[in-house]
Every structure is written in structure tokens, then in C-alpha cells.
Amino acid sequence: MSDVIFTNEMDEEMTLNMGPHHPSTHGVLRFIIQSDGEIIRKAVPDVGYLHRSIEKIGERCTYPGYMPYTDRVDYVAAMFANECWATACEKLMGIEVPKRAQYLRVISCELNRIASHMIAIGAMAMDIGATTPFMWALREREYINDFIEELCGARLTYNYHRIGGVSFDMPKGWADKVKTWVDKFVPLMEEFDRLITYNEIYIQRLANVAIITGKEAKDWGLVGPNLRGSGVKWDLRKDDGYSVYSDFEFAVPVGKGQFGAVGDCWDRFYVRSEECKESGKILQQALAKIDEHPEDDLVGKLPKKIKPEGEAYSRVESARGDMGCYVIGKGAEEPYRCRFRTGSFTAMGIIEAKSPGLFLADLVALIASFDVVAPEIDR
Amino acid sequence: MTPDAIFKLLQEKFGTETVFDFHGDPARDKDPWFQIAPWEIENVCEHLRSEKSLDFDYLECITGVDYPDDKRIVVVYHLYSYGKKHRVVLKAYLEREDPAMPTLVNVWSTANWQERECFDLLGVLFEGHPDLRRLLLPDDWEGHPLRKDYEEKEDYHGIPTIRPNPIELFKITLPSKEASKEAAKEPAKA
Amino acid sequence: MSSNLNLMAPPKGWDAKYSDDGGSVLSTNTDQVINWMLNWGRANSVWYMLFGLACCAIELMQTGGPRGDLERFGAAPRPSPRSSDLFIIAGTLTYKMGLRVKRLYDQMAEPRFVISMGSCSNCGGLFQYAYSVCKGVDQIIPVDIYVPGCPPRPEALLEGLLKIQDKIKNEKYLQKRYGVG
Ligand code: SF4
Numbered sequence: 196m197s198d199v200i201f202t203n204e205m206d207e208e209m210t211l212n213m214g215p216h217h218p219s220t221h222g223v224l225r226f227i228i229q230s231d232g233e234i235i236r237k238a239v240p241d242v243g244y245l246h247r248s249i250e251k252i253g254e255r256c257t258y259p260g261y262m263p264y265t266d267r268v269d270y271v272a273a274m275f276a277n278e279c280w281a282t283a284c285e286k287l288m289g290i291e292v293p294k295r296a297q298y299l300r301v302i303s304c305e306l307n308r309i310a311s312h313m314i315a316i317g318a319m320a321m322d323i324g325a326t327t328p329f330m331w332a333l334r335e336r337e338y339i340n341d342f343i344e345e346l347c348g349a350r351l352t353y354n355y356h357r358i359g360g361v362s363f364d365m366p367k368g369w370a371d372k373v374k375t376w377v378d379k380f381v382p383l384m385e386e387f388d389r390l391i392t393y394n395e396i397y398i399q400r401l402a403n404v405a406i407i408t409g410k411e412a413k414d415w416g417l418v419g420p421n422l423r424g425s426g427v428k429w430d431l432r433k434d435d436g437y438s439v440y441s442d443f444e445f446a447v448p449v450g451k452g453q454f455g456a457v458g459d460c461w462d463r464f465y466v467r468s469e470e471c472k473e474s475g476k477i478l479q480q481a482l483a484k485i486d487e488h489p490e491d492d493l494v495g496k497l498p499k500k501i502k503p504e505g506e507a508y509s510r511v512e513s514a515r516g517d518m519g520c521y522v523i524g525k526g527a528e529e530p531y532r533c534r535f536r537t538g539s540f541t542a543m544g545i546i547e548a549k550s551p552g553l554f555l556a557d558l559v560a561l562i563a564s565f566d567v568v569a570p571e572i573d574r
Numbered sequence: 575m576t577p578d579a580i581f582k583l584l585q586e587k588f589g590t591e592t593v594f595d596f597h598g599d600p601a602r603d604k605d606p607w608f609q610i611a612p613w614e615i616e617n618v619c620e621h622l623r624s625e626k627s628l629d630f631d632y633l634e635c636i637t638g639v640d641y642p643d644d645k646r647i648v649v650v651y652h653l654y655s656y657g658k659k660h661r662v663v664l665k666a667y668l669e670r671e672d673p674a675m676p677t678l679v680n681v682w683s684t685a686n687w688q689e690r691e692c693f694d695l696l697g698v699l700f701e702g703h704p705d706l707r708r709l710l711l712p713d714d715w716e717g718h719p720l721r722k723d724y725e726e727k728e729d730y731h732g733i734p735t736i737r738p739n740p741i742e743l744f745k746i747t748l749p750s751k752e753a754s755k756e757a758a759k760e761p762a763k764a
Numbered sequence: 765m766s767s768n769l770n771l772m773a774p775p776k777g778w779d780a781k782y783s784d785d786g787g788s789v790l791s792t793n794t795d796q797v798i799n800w801m802l803n804w805g806r807a808n809s810v811w812y813m814l815f816g817l818a819c820c821a822i823e824l825m826q827t828g829g830p831r832g833d834l835e836r837f838g839a840a841p842r843p844s845p846r847s848s849d850l851f852i853i854a855g856t857l858t859y860k861m862g863l864r865v866k867r868l869y870d871q872m873a874e875p876r877f878v879i880s881m882g883s884c885s886n887c888g889g890l891f892q893y894a895y896s897v898c899k900g901v902d903q904i905i906p907v908d909i910y911v912p913g914c915p916p917r918p919e920a921l922l923e924g925l926l927k928i929q930d931k932i933k934n935e936k937y938l939q940k941r942y943g944v945g
Contacts, residue, residue: 416684
């Protein structure tokens with residue numbers, strides 16, 4: 196009897212289903228996992244549970260009217276998708292954006308980057324079992340939500356940028372409020388570092404888990420913090436100098452492999468937490484400089500009818516890396532085709548290749564360290 | 575390197591049959607592009623990646639576009655080089671009835687998912703792809719929705735795909751004059 | 765003794781609401797007190813299933829976060845459908861997900877309640893013209909409370925939860941469950 200039950204004992208495989216509704220995956224994702232006990236043989240992601248046909252809808256909206264939909268491409272950091280769409284249209288039509296509008300874009304985007312990284316950091320800590328950091332992170336996020344709400348009237352889906360500029364100027368006294376908050380926030384990040392990032396347990400949990408080398412990262416098209424976590428020093432803000440980022444001084448943090456090999460989960464986490472501080476620096480500089488530019492200059496010169504022809508591809512450095520928007524116009528009011536290239540999508544692709552040999556619990560850490568959000572994968 | 579320099583370089587190497595049709599009109603094509611013969615694309619991309627002076631190590635984006643008027647499906651590749659910091663856009667024109675071309679998975683691994691998405695939404699067959707399944711839509715979905723002539727089904731597994739307009743639901747249709755006259759008479763009879 | 769009873773005193777309009785309860789084994793007054801107590805307990809421990817689907821999930825998270833603090837109303841998040849009473853569907857429901865939602869709902873134990881949060885899950889909202897989005901959760905499962913907004917503010921979701929509590933408090937639980945009271 197016993198040999199009937201225990202045949203093939205050593206390589207018993209089981210198939211596990213993780214998701215699509217699972218509290219620790221980011222949004223609705225599903226994994227089909229083949230594992231040998233605790234060790235993963237293969238993890239196949241199944242995405243598309245949040246495929247909202249945003250690209251198809253773009254073909255029936257006007258160019259300005261598509262802006263609210265771009266919010267939903269990446270709802271944790273909606274400003275970037277806004278900016279990406281706006282810059283694509285501006286590139287297509289050759290519109291100049293006034294300086295003040297560009298400063299406002301930088302300010303709103305950097306605020307949003309901090310807010311997005313707060314979710315990333317907090318959710319990652321929560322995924323691997325620490326609940327308190329999430330509450331800390333959400334508390335800071337609520338402040339940013341308040342600022343952005345004062346700026347554009349929405350907490351999550353901003354719809355703030357316009358083709359050629361931005362929709363509103365800052366309210367009175369807003370800049371001072373943000374400045375005071377940033378002054379408080381940067382030391383708070385250091386406290387956060389002491390609590391989490393350099394926490395011994397945390398390091399033990401994440402160091403040397405799921406190492407991705409720089410070459411692999413480039414090959415699989417990882418972008419943004421994930422790429423920099425692998426030690427590749429490349430940031431669109433610095434290397435492409437889009438918008439007015441060349442006016443500011445900031446460092447580009449990269450993973451150095453302080454507690455293990457370069458490109459492990461801890462490095463990716465570290466890059467995010469450092470980036471928050473750098474965004475704080477950019478915010479301070481931008482808020483100090485913005486008043487050099489005239490107040491009523493918010494939207495550039497638009498043609499009377501927006502019916503461009505041709506095609507353009509624009510990129511912005513979003514919170515999840517290089518976000519691209521490819522738009523083809525055919526002289527109609529609606530774009531002929533629009534496509535978003537997002538960081539999470541390519542990050543999900545690597546998981547199937549990276550998962551063999553990981554522990555089951557480390558898979559969660561790997562997903563969390565990529566900071567994927569479901570709508571960006573599916574659109 | 576500028577795109578047209580790259581174009582010339584490629585044309586010298588692969589001939590005008592494979593690399594042709596350069597478009598660089600600054601008013602229309604903000605990113606200059608050129609065509610590659612679909613069945614040669616793997617060789618060309620391998621060259622683009624491995625040649626030291628080109629060094630395209632990052633495949634940014636694969637987009638499929640449907641042109642029903644020309645009976646074409648076009649697959650657009652955006653490439654970038656981290657080292658040399660230059661970009662190039664390639665296009666491959668396929669037959670709309672039977673779109674098929676070789677895969678680029680062996681050149682850039684990131685092509686894997688992007689090609690799967692392109693297959694899912696536009697029905698382009700990438701030959702040699704290790705795992706060409708639907709990515710975003712359910713496995714039993716019919717049709718390729720990003721094609722221009724895609725039509726929605728009436729229901730999916732019994733879930734209707736339209737929702738009646740609430741304004742029309744609550745619209746009160748007034749009875750015609752005769753009907754209302756008769757209605758007025760009836761209680762009198764009773 | 766009397767002060768204790770006062771604390772638990774039934775609200776006004778009490779007798780009228782329960783006057784049609786026939787076939788009770790117990791005396792009417794006791795039924796009412798037990799019923800009220802059960803409802804009071806149930807209403808203040810509505811455990812909801814964490815079911816974030818899209819953008820609204822972030823607002824759901826923030827409602828549970830430090831400022832909204834959903835837990836002060838006794839609503840704690842649960843990861844499993846089998847141990848939750850309330851199903852908050854936050855976000856866009858696609859067809860691919862729709863079949864799962866049906867299954868999760870079937871796994872929940874009675875009595876169960878559903879809040880549909882955000883215009884996407886109310887009626888399809890922004891994604892009316894999408895080929896892959898289900899136009900409303902109520903096409904798949906019954907919904908108790910609709911919370912409008914895109915996304916609804918945390919306050920709106922709190923209001924929705926309070927509405928569910930009202931609904932529970934007005935139920936004749938004993939009669940429904942055991943046929944008495
Ligand atoms: S209602 Fe609005 S915020 Fe909520 S899921 Fe839908 S689009 Fe997102």
C-alpha cells in the first residue's frame with residue numbers, strides 16, 4: 196500500500212494556482228505555479244484580468260478627450276500617463292509648452308512619483324509580512340493626495356495635463372505648503388530607512404533573492420527603478436533631458452549590491468526609497484524657481500482644429516520606468532492608433548524566466564520588488 | 575548615429591530588396607522610419623544588436639497597426655541603444671489576410687510578451703515563437719479586437735455586452751389619443 | 765437593572781415593525797430583544813473581502829488606511845470569501861474576471877452583502893465602449909449598495925458601509941434564519 200502512495204517521492208510536482216484574487220499580488224494577477232514542495236519549478240503568469248481596451252477606445256475619442264483614459268493606464272501614478280499622452284500629441288503637432296507649464300508638470304509628476312513609490316514601498320513591506328510600514332507610507336500618501344487635490348481637484352485620477360500645457364495654475368499659498376511638507380518628508384525618509392530599509396530582518400529576507408544582472412535586465416526590457424536596481428545607470432530624465440529636468444540637480448541612485456549581488460530584490464527596494472529623496476530635492480528646486488516664469492502662461496499655442504497627420508513616439512520616465520506612447524494620426528479628429536508601452540508589462544515577462552528555483556514565498560517578494568500594477572500590464 | 579545613416583549602413587549590408595522606403599519628412603514622421611522585408615527581419619535585427627557601432631540592446635516597443643484600406647497589417651519596432659543613445663524605427667508590412675512573420679525572441683527576450691500581445695489583439699502569427707497563446711483576452715475569445723473591422727459579440731458566457739440606457743428605460747411612452755379617449759370612457763361605463 | 769435595559773432599549777417604532785410576526789414560540793418582547801441584539805452584533809462586525817480590481821482599489825486601501833480607518837466601524841478586511849460577509853467590488857470588472865467573481869460570490873456564506881464601488885462596477889462607467897469590460901456587476905451577481913464616483917472618495921465608501929449597517933439592523937434575522945420571531 197505504502198509504495199502506491201509514495202511512488203515517485205523525490206520529484207513529486209504539484210500545480211498551484213495563485214490569484215487572480217489574492218491580497219498580496221498587485222491588482223489582479225494570476226500565477227500557475229508548478230512546484231516541488233516549496234521550490235518553484237515554473238511560474239507562469241496569466242494576465243489580462245484588467246484588460247480594459249484603452250487602446251481601442253482611443254480610436255474613438257478626440258485627442259484632448261482621450262486624456263481621462265490615460266489616467267487609467269497607470270492609476271497609481273496617473274500624472275505620467277497624462278504627460279506621456281500630452282507629449283506625444285505635442286510632438287506630433289509641434290507644439291511648444293510654456294516654461295511655467297513645464298515646471299508645473301515637473302512638480303506634479305514628482306509629487307506623484309513619491310506617492311507611487313510610497314505605495315510600492317509599503318506594499319512590498321506588507322507583502323513580505325510587515326504591516327506597519329504600509330500605514331506609514333499611506334499616511335504620507337494622503338498628504339500628497341491633498342496637495343494634488345488642491346491643484347487639480349482629484350485624488351487619484353487627475354486629468355491635470357493638457358495638450359500644450361496644464362489645466363490649472365497652483366492655488367495661492369500652495370507652494371509654501373508643499374515646501375514645508377517636503378522639508379519634513381526628507382528626514383522622515385531617513386527614519387523610514389532606519390526602520391525598514393536597513394533593518395536586519397528585512398535585509399536577510401531580500402538580499403540575494405531573484406538576482407537580475409544588468410545584461411538580463413536590458414535584454415528583457417526592464418526599465419526605470421528595476422533597471423537601475425540591476426546597476427545600469429540610466430534615467431530618461433538625465434540621459435534624454437526631456438521637459439525641464441536639465442535645470443535641476445539630482446542624483447540617479449543605482450543598486451550597488453550592498454548586501455548581496457547587484458540586482459537582487461533589496462537593491463530594487465533601495466533604489467525606490469532613494470528616489471523618493473531625490474524627488475524631494477527636485478521639488479524643492481522647482482518650487483523655488485517656478486516664480487521666475489509669468490503666471491498666465493499655462494497652455495501653448497494650439498491649432499484651431501486638432502487634426503494632426505503623421506506619427507510620433509514619446510517617452511517619459513514614469514514611476515515604473517520608461518513609459519512610451521505611440522500615436523498615429525490620419526488627419527481626423529480621432530487618432531488612428533494609440534499604443535502605450537509600459538514598464539510593468541515587460542517586467543512581468545521576465546518572471547517566467549526568473550522563477551525556477553525560487554522559494555514560493557520569494558515569488559511574492561519578486562513581484563513586489565518589480566512594483567507592477569495590473570492596469571499597466573493589461574491596459 | 576542618425577536614422578538615415580543607419581538606413582544607409584543597413585542598405586549597404588543587406589541590399590535594397592531587404593531595407594528600403596526611408597521616411598524622414600520632419601512634418602509628418604517625427605521619428606524617421608524605414609521598411610524591412612518581413613522575412614529578413616531576424617537577420618537585420620541580429621546585426622543591429624551585435625554590430626559594435628550600432629549596439630541596439632533595447633527593444634522598446636512592438637506595435638501592430640491595422641490598415642484595412644491597404645489590406646495591410648504593419649508591425650512597428652522601436653529600438654534604442656543605451657550605449658550609443660540613438661534610436662531607430664523599423665516597419666514590416668504584412669498581408670492582412672494572412673499576417674505572419676518570424677519572431678525576434680532569439681534576439682531580444684522582451685519580444686516574447688510583446689509579440690504575444692500583438693498576436694492576441696491583431697492576430698499576427700510570429701513563426702518560431704515558443705509560446706504563442708492569447709495573453710490578455712481569455713483563451714476562448716473569438717476575433718482580434720484591435721482590427722478595425724472587429725465587431726462585439728452579443729454576450730460572453732451569458733453576460734450581455736450592452737447595458738440599456740437608463741434614460742430610455744424610464745422614458746414614458748404616452749398613449750395615443752384614441753386609446754386615452756377610450757380609457758377615459760371605460761370608468762364611466764363601469 | 766433598569767438602567768441596563770434602558771441602554772438596550774429598542775428604538776421608536778419598534779412594535780409597529782414587528783407586529784406582523786406570527787407563529788413565534790417565544791413571547792414577542794423577547795424575540796425583539798434577541799433580534800435586535802443579533803443585528804446589533806452583526807452590523808458592527810461586517811467583515812469585508814478585500815477585492816480590489818482597479819483604480820478604486822487604491823481608494824479602498826486608503827479608506828482602510830490611517831485617515832479613513834474603516835476598521836472603526838468594525839469592518840476588517842478578510843482575504844477569503846468564506847469568512848467574509850461583505851463583498852466590496854472596487855473597480856472595473858472584465859469578462860475574464862467576471863466568471864471568477866461569480867464563483868467567489870457563490871463561495872460566500874449567507875447572509876452576504878455586496879457593495880459595488882465606483883461607476884465602472886455600477887454600470888461600466890468610463891468603459892462603455894470597451895470590448896472586454898462587463899457593463900455592471902449587477903449583470904452577474906445581486907448588488908445591495910451602489911457607491912457612485914470615479915473613484916468614490918473614502919467618505920463615500922464609508923457612507924456605503926453605514927447603509928449596509930442600516931440594512932442589517934432592519935432585518936428580521938431570527939425569522940429569516942429559524943422561522944421564529
Ligand atoms: S470607477 Fe473610475 S476609478 Fe473606479 S475603477 Fe472605474 S475608472 Fe477606475
